[in-house]
Amino acid sequence: xANVLRNSAKFGFSGVLSQLSIHSRHGRECVxxxxxxxxxxxxxxxxxxxxxxxxxxxxxxxxxxxxxxSLSLDFLTEFCINLEKLEMDRSCRGLIITSxxxxxxxxxxxxxxxxxxxxxxxxxxxxxxxxxWLKLYGSNMATIAAINGSSPAGGCLMSIGCDYRIMVDxxxxxxxxxxxxxxxxAPFWFKDTLVNTVGNRAAELSLELGLLYSAPDALKIxxxxxxxxxxxxxxxxQDTMSKWLAIxxxxxQIDQCVYIIYNTSPLPLDHARQMDQxxxxxxxxxx
Ligand SMILES: CCCCC/C=C\C/C=C\CC/C=C/CC(=O)SCCNC(=O)CCNC(=O)[C@H](O)C(C)(C)COP(=O)(O)OP(=O)(O)OC[C@H]1O[C@@H](n2cnc3c(N)ncnc32)[C@H](O)[C@@H]1OP(=O)(O)O
Numbered sequence: 001x002a003n004v005l006r007n008s009a010k011f012g013f014s015g016v017l018s019q020l021s022i023h024s025r026h027g028r029e030c031v032x033x034x035x036x037x038x039x040x041x042x043x044x045x046x047x048x049x050x051x052x053x054x055x056x057x058x059x060x061x062x063x064x065x066x067x068x069x070s071l072s073l074d075f076l077t078e079f080c081i082n083l084e085k086l087e088m089d090r091s092c093r094g095l096i097i098t099s100x101x102x103x104x105x106x107x108x109x110x111x112x113x114x115x116x117x118x119x120x121x122x123x124x125x126x127x128x129x130x131x132x133w134l135k136l137y138g139s140n141m142a143t144i145a146a147i148n149g150s151s152p153a154g155g156c157l158m159s160i161g162c163d164y165r166i167m168v169d170x171x172x173x174x175x176x177x178x179x180x181x182x183x184x185x186a187p188f189w190f191k192d193t194l195v196n197t198v199g200n201r202a203a204e205l206s207l208e209l210g211l212l213y214s215a216p217d218a219l220k221i222x223x224x225x226x227x228x229x230x231x232x233x234x235x236x237x238q239d240t241m242s243k244w245l246a247i248x249x250x251x252x253q254i255d256q257c258v259y260i261i262y263n264t265s266p267l268p269l270d271h272a273r274q275m276d277q278x279x280x281x282x283x284x285x286x287x
Pocket of ligand 1: 067068070071104106109110112113122123125152154155178179182184185186187
């Protein structure tokens with residue numbers, strides 16, 4: 001593991017984060033061309049299924065990559081391609097993300113992507129993680145995570161990258177940024193997103209202790225917005241989405257824009273790259 005980390009630290013990360021701006025969150029621009037994403041999508045069977053209801057303008061994106069919807073490079077590439085397609089489709093105003101797997105929303109980053117891979121592959125993987133977050137957090141669509149299972153680490157990041165979170169009311173399902181428990185550190189942009197969701201103190205405790213919250217505890221700290229019985233998670237997400245879509249898009253988008261500008265520190269490319277490298281270097285030192 002240490003060697004993998006050492007190699008990855010040498011690699012220059014993409015610094016895609018520099019593109020987080022008023023334009024990427026609220027304009028209709030793509031963060032990166034679909035072409036390059038499609039070029040690197042090598043998966044054979046779809047890991048993601050998207051159904052767009054043109055009468056409501058709401059798409060449901062189902063993650064269907066057993067056993068745990070781990071975020072591999074192939075998965076992330078497919079995810080980003082689908083997000084870009086929906087983003088460019090003006091008939092789509094809302095996106096619900098859920099899982100077809102029982103018990104798991106997403107297990108987060110695919111551990112196998114962090115082990116025994118070339119520096120180039122590690123860099124490509126990390127860029128895909130950043131792109132996933134940028135495209136989701138920067139989406140013009142109203143986004144709701146229908147969390148129907150556990151959602152640790154990168155799965156939690158995906159959830160808090162959405163505008164609203166509905167989780168199944170099952171204390172066995174957990175969610176949180178548990179990186180420190182694994183001996184690694186959540187990058188600063190994970191932290192920013194968590195602070196924007198639960199506030200400073202809860203985020204500090206959560207990150208330092210690597211806390212995984214049961215669904216009821218996640219509701220208490222505001223990590224999720226609502227708990228519902230398992231069989232109602234999708235219908236509740238659809239009902240909630242109709243309320244979000246009753247708001248004119250431009251007003252909601254501008255409001256989000258103001259919020260994010262005042263609550264997220266936009267960093268220039270070099271800073272973003274260096275800070276990610278710093279996190280990984282610290283991990284290398286201790287692992
Ligand atoms: C340049 C970049 C590369 C280098 C990076 C360097 C440093 C990193 C520094 C900073 C990065 C910080 C960011 C990290 C974010 C992350 O997301 S890290 C991933 C953290 N994920 C987890 O901790 C989740 C672990 N999994 C679970 O808790 C459980 O599996 C579950 C999701 C709750 C489901 O439990 P369940 O009982 O249903 O299933 P199992 O545990 O039996 O698992 C089934 C099967 O799935 C495999 N698996 C589980 N999680 C992952 C995963 N994240 N990646 C890949 N595979 C996973 C598990 O091994 C089992 O496989 P099997 O034994 O072959 O059946």
